[in-house]
Amino acid sequence: MDSVSCHLVKNLPSIKEGDDLAEMIEDRFALRDGDIVCIASTVVSKSEGRFRRIEEYTPTARAKEIAGELDKDPRFVQAVLEESEDILLDRPFLLVATSFGHIGVNAGIDQSNVGQGRILLLPECPRESANRIRRGLKKDCAVIVTDTCGRPFRCGVAGVAIGWSGIAALRDWRGKRDLEGRELEITLEAIVDEIAGMANLLMGEGGDGTPVVVVRGFEHPKSGGKLFRPRELDVIRDRLQEKDRRS
Ligand code: GDP
Ligand code: MN
Ligand code: MN
Numbered sequence: 001m002d003s004v005s006c007h008l009v010k011n012l013p014s015i016k017e018g019d020d021l022a023e024m025i026e027d028r029f030a031l032r033d034g035d036i037v038c039i040a041s042t043v044v045s046k047s048e049g050r051f052r053r054i055e056e057y058t059p060t061a062r063a064k065e066i067a068g069e070l071d072k073d074p075r076f077v078q079a080v081l082e083e084s085e086d087i088l089l090d091r092p093f094l095l096v097a098t099s100f101g102h103i104g105v106n107a108g109i110d111q112s113n114v115g116q117g118r119i120l121l122l123p124e125c126p127r128e129s130a131n132r133i134r135r136g137l138k139k140d141c142a143v144i145v146t147d148t149c150g151r152p153f154r155c156g157v158a159g160v161a162i163g164w165s166g167i168a169a170l171r172d173w174r175g176k177r178d179l180e181g182r183e184l185e186i187t188l189e190a191i192v193d194e195i196a197g198m199a200n201l202l203m204g205e206g207g208d209g210t211p212v213v214v215v216r217g218f219e220h221p222k223s224g225g226k227l228f229r230p231r232e233l234d235v236i237r238d239r240l241q242e243k244d245r246r247s
Contacts, residue, residue: 001219008202009212017049022136025212031139036218038199040211041122041147041162042113044129050121051114052079066090076109076119083107083121088240100125101228102162103237104149113207122147126163134165142166142220146196148205152236159200161192161227168192170225190227191220 009029015021021044025037045051059067059074063081067074069091077094081087084096084107097103108122123129126145134143145163150156161169173187199213231237 001217004215004217006198006202007214007216008210009214010210012043012209012212015043015046015211017047017051019047020136021047021212022133026138029212029214031137031141031214032216033140034216034219035139036142036144036167036195036215036220037133037137038144038146038196038203038213038215039133040200040203041108041126041145042110042120043211044123044126044133044145044163045110045120046114048123048129050123052119052121054079054117054119057082066094070094076106079109079119079121080107083109088237098122100127100162102126102147103228104147108147108149108162112205122162127165128163130163130165140166142222144192144196144199146200146203148200157205159193159196159198159203161190161196164192164227166222167195168221168224169227171221172225188225192227 009025011028012024021039054073054075057075057078059078063078064074067077070093080094080096083098085099086097088097088103089095093105095103095105096107098107110120114120123145130143130145134141143165144161144167146159147162148157149160151158169190169192170188171191173184173189176184178184195215199215202213203210
């Protein structure tokens, strides 16, 4: 594998509920077997009708309390809480775990690129979304649903994978040898995040209108690997919630 190429899919319209993303992509780009089709979660959500109006939410006392501290609309906080399985931080921002295992600020709810007065929830289950879109493609491709996220410890947002299909989340280097012949012990590489990062770089965050990137030439394992760290192995989360309980 000497090189990999990345291609923006141009001329996609504003996505509406019910749009068939697989068909729309294939109409505009000549996919080949083995391509990895990276799709911004924003447009997956739009096609799945995940728009909500802020007025639809009735804040609970808890939502009002958090909203007061964060200086946010309590109805928005309520929307975040309804998309959350677990709260890791409630200040200085809401960091939560979604039902499908992804941890993100505001449960990944977007207010940009969605229109006035509306919010857009993440897909209910991005892995199922990725499976469905992949099944809709005529070519034998992998699909990665991406989102732009902040990261702990590092400034700046970056693209990550929140759903994938036809590609392993992790590449396993265990048992392989380094340059000096030492056996690698614990190296699992999050290839879907690395690919999502590159795709996100091309998509942009603003009004470019380019939510799909095709990555070509990367040979990858087809399945396996857990991207979301199982709760019982997540020591950072333990510590965050421990500190929260003490304060
Ligand atoms: P996110 O990273 O999934 O939250 O999505 P962003 O809001 O950052 O958008 C990623 C890319 O998709 C940007 O180039 C946006 O302009 C583009 N985009 C968002 N919605 C649409 C849409 O409905 N149609 C098209 N063609 N592009 C969109
Ligand atoms: Mn987003
Ligand atoms: Mn983005």
